[in-house]
Amino acid sequence: MLRVVPVVALLALWVWAFIDCLTTPEDEVRHLPKVAWVIVVLFFPLVGSIAWLVAGRDRTGARGRAARPFGPTAGRPGQGRPLAPDDDPEFLASLKRGNEQHEDLLKQWEADLRRREEELRGDEDRPGDGDHPKG
Known part of the structure; x- marks a missing residue:
């Protein structure tokens, strides 16, 4: 063995x-x-x-990567060691853009919800065709 x-x-x-x-x-x-x-x-x-x-x-x-191993462009090919996502300015900017888009969408949904609630409240205040019993 x-x-x-x-x-x-x-x-x-x-x-x-x-x-x-x-x-x-x-x-x-x-x-x-x-x-x-x-x-x-x-x-x-x-x-x-x-x-x-x-x-x-x-x-x-x-050999091209050894010249500049760190920095904001380090994650790009030929520029050195890749950055962690929380250190990459481009990634952080994309997160901020995504957050802004989500906030705008949320505001649109909230406005739509308020509009629908107001419509429903308005329908409740008006007497319907057969909704209320005759007295």
């Missing part, structure tokens, strides 16, 4: 590194062309996988 564990670990590392190498965008590959890294990882499982993990991929993300 103990002899199988290192073989399985090596195989898992090799498969993971190979798939990672294949799916990594070309602009995040360092030191060698992507095709060269694929060949190195494929033909030299242990050394190639470790080399890919250490030196092959730019782990900090795309």
Whole structure:
């Protein structure tokens, strides 16, 4: 059983590194062309996988994002780390617009309700065709 564990670990590392190498965008590959890294990882499982993990991929993300990781535009592609919703001014502005729209709709509903209540009260004050018993 103990002899199988290192073989399985090596195989898992090799498969993971190979798939990672294949799916990594070309602009995040360092030191060698992507095709060269694929060949190195494929033909030299242990050394190639470790080399890919250490030196092959730019782990900090795309180079354009590293220049400005924070700020109001950080959530946009190529601008850095995304903002939390409560820190994003555009998101907060959209919430405010939504609240204003909901408040306007609520005022319209309240006005409609008042109008209907007044109509019903007006109908109650007028004598109907057969609503009241004759006395």
